[in-house]
Amino acid sequence: MMIRYLIILGLLLGISCRKEKWNDRNKPANSQNLLQTIQANNDLSQFYQYLVKTGYDKVLASSKTFTVWAPVNSAWAGVDPALLNDTARLRLLIANHITTLSYTGSAGEQRIATLNGKKIAFTSGSIEGIKVSVADQYAANGVLQVIDAAIIPKQNAWEYLSSTRTQQNTFLQSLAYTGIDTATAVQIGVNPTTGAPIYKPGTGEVALNHFLERINIDSEDSLLTYVILADDVYNSEQQKLTKYFTDTTAALTDTTTQWNLVKDLAFNGVYDKDHLPETLYSIRDSVKFHISSHDIVSTQKVSNGVVFIVNHIDYELATKIKPVIIEGEYFNGVKDATKTIAIRTRVNPATGAIFKDVYMYNYGQASYWLRYNARLNTVAYQVYWVAVNDVQTSTFPMRITFGDPAVTTLPYTTVPLLSYNEQYIGDYTNVRYGVRDVYLVGNSVTTNGNNTILLDYIKLVPILN
Known part of the structure; x- marks a missing residue:
């Protein structure tokens, strides 16, 4: 009995020792927080200065958990000085290197939301195609990844469209209006006839757009392919569709036709110019498009997918003018x-x-x-x-x-x-x-x-x- 007892005791002690060693492996070896860890690394001194300048030093010194992709000093030589000297733009840039929670490259491909609202692609060994030179350094409040270049924030599809001088953009911007955010508006009364709340003028006002309410190409939550038409294509397609949307006035006809032209130019998923499927189905109404790589005159990668500028489009009219x-x-x-x-x-x-x-x-x-x-x-x-x-x-x-x-x-x-x-x-x-x-x-x-x-x-x- 004594021998059996000693054998069992030995086994339990062995398991306990192995468990302690395993726990030690998974504990952060660094008792410093992320800010202290970055400050202690001479090759990250420029990034540390930008953290202080933008106020994100206080964020990384908190008890919350973060992952930081920190560019080495030499990385900043490739960044536009105008961006670095503009405090507001610099804040967006630095926030693009920080996310909440802990992430390591071992988890496979991930799209991760950064503190500026953008999403970045993280895989083993790279972030947004940038090499991770020192991976998975644990700190007391998260994980540090050292990278070889700065992660410049990309525009999303809507932001890129808004930067173009195209008729497509002009029309979509005309659909903007001012709405009321009831969560932030100050209520000062109730309409006695309808019972609807009355809000203090100037409170809770938010910029909205009828297009984005239906096809939100401004969202970072999903990936899409968006098509912008060159102006001559836009005009010819509008002329082609006008006869199907004739209204009581020329202005109504024009607006309705343009809406029915632009509403079908967004597609779920990201497609490579040279590997397009034979048929693309629009997000809005599943209109069938056939886009040739030869008709794509420009390609722009955006934070939520890709944008093609095209000089020709081909779609099945019967899927737009439906039964x-x-x-x-x-x-x-x-x-x-x-x-x-x-x-x-x-x-x-x-x-x-x-x-x-x-x-x-x-x-x-x-x-x-x-x-x-x-x-x-x-x-x-x-x-x-x-x-x-x-x-x-x-x-x-x-x-x-x-x-x-x-x-x-x-x-x-x-x-x-x-x-x-x-x-x-x-x-x-x-x-x-x-x-x-x-x-x-x-x-x-x-x-x-x-x-x-x-x-x-x-x-x-x-x-x-």
């Missing part, structure tokens, strides 16, 4: 709200697909209608519907009209029995871009079974040349 589908159950107006309207869930026996439709029967009114809204281009449309007549043994007619239920845009069309296919109704030419009222109108009789209304969906397919 419009109006689901039967999503009506927003009726002729008589007292009538019963059923929403059914059905199964297509041929495909197994589940769908919903709207159904009215025995309601006793002639020319009953349901109203829908649809945003339409100025183009001719082929009009189809799917109406599954599986509720009665006789057929019945319906019609589709636009703008006014009393106007006969398209004639009555008979709904056949048990058809799950799209049925062609006729052609309709829309003459003004925007939201239009679309009506599904029942038969002009009160006879039960002959004035049934039934609709899965309406489909408007643009006729493109």
Whole structure:
């Protein structure tokens, strides 16, 4: 028993010793904080001076955890003196070398947010393509990486676009407006009519942009490819699209056309000029683009991806001027709200697909209608519907009209029995871009079974040349 006890005790002592050695390996060998560690390194003296000048010395002397990529003294000779002599720009530059938490190159490729809000790419042995000459030096409050060059902050795609003198930039800047940040605005009352808060003028004001609210190429959180059109391309593409966005005034037509041109020029992911896929899908509406490397006249790497300036673009018009589908159950107006309207869930026996439709029967009114809204281009449309007549043994007619239920845009069309296919109704030419009222109108009789209304969906397919 004594021998067994001594063996177990020896094993436990061995494990304890190994554990202590392992813990010692993972403890920072340096009891100094990051600022002290940098100050003690003669080859980082210039970086230390810039830390003091910008106030980041106090940040690195705190108890919070940081990772610092510190350029050696010789690295600063390659930095524009104008940047180093501008205190505000120097602060942004120094902040681009510091991040919260501890990072080492052993974790693989990482995109890390720095203290200036930019993200930088860190891999084993390099940061933003700059060599890490001394890696993973632990300090009491983080990790120091010594690097061979300064990490100059890159513009993001929006910042780069804003620096260009292009018509694309001019239009997008025109979409700027001043909004209210309710978190910082001072409330001084409440609107007695609407109940909305009233804020003190001049408080909480923030610069916003309608484009960035929909396609945020200013964000550092994801990587993208952005395309800027040379001015002659911008003009020719605008002229090509104008006929599809004709509005009541030339100014409205111009604004709408330009918006529909620029909204589709951002793509998820970063692409190399010489290895572009055959098809790129725009972030906004999945428009299909085919961009050739031969058409790229300039490439700019940005902090959130890459920007191409092009002298030609090619896209599939049918993916920009898309078909419009109006689901039967999503009506927003009726002729008589007292009538019963059923929403059914059905199964297509041929495909197994589940769908919903709207159904009215025995309601006793002639020319009953349901109203829908649809945003339409100025183009001719082929009009189809799917109406599954599986509720009665006789057929019945319906019609589709636009703008006014009393106007006969398209004639009555008979709904056949048990058809799950799209049925062609006729052609309709829309003459003004925007939201239009679309009506599904029942038969002009009160006879039960002959004035049934039934609709899965309406489909408007643009006729493109």
